[in-house]
Amino acid sequence: MNSPTSAIAAAAVQPLEAGFGFYVHVPFCVSRCGYCDFNTYTAAELGAGVSRDTYAAIVRAEIRKAAAAFDVRPKVDTVFFGGGTPTLLAAADLAAILAEIDREFGLADGYEATTEANPESVDADYLAELHDGGFTRLSVGMQSTASHVLKVLDREHSPAKALDAVAHAHRAGFEHVSLDLIYGTPGESAADFTDSLASAVDAGVDHVSAYALIVEEGTALARRIRSGQVPQPSDDVAADRYLAAEAALSAAGFSWYEVSNWAKTPEARCRHNLLYWEGGHWWGAGPGSHSHLPGVRWWNHKHPSTYAAALAEGMPVAGHEVLSDDDRYLERVLLLTRLASGMPVDALRPAGAAAVERVVADGLGVLEGDRLKLTLRGRLLADAVVRDLTA
Template sequence: MGVPAISPVAAATSPATDIAAAAADPSAGSAGFGFYVHVPFCVSRCGYCDFNTYTASELGAGVSRDTYASIVRSEIRSAAAQFTEHSEARPKVETVFFGGGTPTLLSAADLASILAEIDREFGLADGYEATTEANPESVDADYLAELHDGGFTRLSVGMQSTASHVLKVLDREHSPQKALDAVAHAHKAGFEHVSLDLIYGTPGESAADFANSLAAAVDTGVDHVSAYALIVEDGTALARRIRSGRVPQPSDDVAADRYLAAEAALSAAGFSWYEVSNWAKNDTARCRHNLLYWEGGHWWGAGPGAHSHLPGVRWWNHKHPSTYGTALAQGLPVAGHETLTDDDRYLERVLLLTRLASGLPLAELRPDGRAAAERVAAEGLADIEDDRLVLTLRGRLLADAVVRDLTG
């Protein structure tokens, strides 16, 4: 049920030329503009994780948690300079998302200073959304109060499970209670919007384990839940344990059962799905930053390995923090980029909009795609409502296959 990867296409022109042209495009930010800030630090690496993260021993020279906020603020200023030089106005920032890694390994003051830099250089729009991810063991009541006072409006807590043996398989450091405490602290600090992340299908997780995790999530009073099937990525510690036979391979059938359980439990508790893996209590509880991605908006990604998207071009920073810092001292820390073809844009738009409860407008489809949409609907994988294709529950289980049919 994950989003299929799209292979980058090598660009024929230089990153600087294409980024300058994209920043000068009058449509930059017209579909919404956001900032993603990557914080690559982790105390330890979870067994299933293949994200761009580093423990203290892996950082190398020139990078530390103490200096990181200053480095990222420098990239924000470099980003602003692109718009100053090449366009009439910088777009206002509607959403900011701090991901990782564990952003909350930085001090609340450091995170707030990065958010303030974005506001100084670009301006935060009225009613902006600012989210940070947080591991439960990395925050307490005082930290979250300072974070809220620093301008953050939303918290996303990685609970994953309330079963201790499941957390152990995932190599999570926190206890089940820590996640529940983090939510309580966030509400007390004044966060109106709090999300919990769950992972299902972990080897050894029973149906009762997942049901208990769902019930605990609902009982916290959060207004948003994300639930993702465990994906075993090559090169991770979990993949090695599975390959050696110490841990069984996750089951696709079990994952489908868990998804159906999530839909049933969350719907009964007043949540509605708005993207295949995301449920919210109401429209204002939806993650506006992720909707920016899914609906074709633009964003600047700051930090090691972060990706950015402006009209017609996508680029990504150097992955290792040390290399990123060295490159940033000499200009934009771009490791590679791609110019998007019409086919690229078509595939991505169909892929992303199909996963949304608001559906895919049939007008977005090419003629062969419209014929495929009729077949998909006839097979019970989608409904066609007001000239939009909307996945059924069964279709959500087979979303990747539906996208292949529509674009094949």
């Protein structure tokens, strides 16, 4: 299985026991946020062969090629459109891609279809068209309600715009709406983050994601920090913000189900992300997208024009890896440990099982039945717990 094509073909005939989803990457952005290192492109960076107008047709062609890889096509439980800014495409284009997935694979009964949305790229009519086109869930990137924090992040929307998007989504009929927050931005005060949390709760969403700002090499923010224009984010401040998020969201009826994610009900949890975390399988369509089928991971060419040219000739795969038993074990422990449902102790190797007693003694986890579950302190130190369990 040295070639990507043969590896994918071998994986595609294996039974999929943990669900199947589709990730669709939309690489367009009006401008690049200073903290972002995602695979995104402004109009001037796209190159030949790709534009917003042609993109839906290109991705639909990959979906058809994906379908041809399977002898028996699995039903699709979840679909997630990420970016970039998926909502820079026309709502009709996003709906057409979702319809192609349904046509080629079939959407399972009770499927979840989510798209990310930047607040400035949607309005009431757009969201109504999305809902009518089969989308069931919206994830809005609010990040903060403090204007000076948004400025540091190079976000272009006003604080009110994100809340308007949530209101439009509810009126359009979306039952599940999520807001994304970033905490620990230089210049953000405790009061700023408290206000952002309160605004998210008051907006009536049933899901909140809150992530510590990570300074990625090669980003504009990293350059500004290196030059001294902006201070380095503080780990201690980030920990304080996380504790504030847990306190405010739990008081408002949200429960954490993954270290960075809270939901009001089990139905409000992002099922697509749970598919990743619980060891499911997915096909990633679009430039730079990663896919996973039993034992194999592969990824597409990153640049949109290179991706489109490769797709015209065959599968747009840039590389692949066959996962070893050690790879699978490490990923399983890493992902399951971060979930509120916990890590099954009997699935740990002997060294990991021996570490459980230390994790509990240190107050980082508790044993509930056969599962190790993180305490609040353990959630702050989740990476250290995983290192201990996989040493």
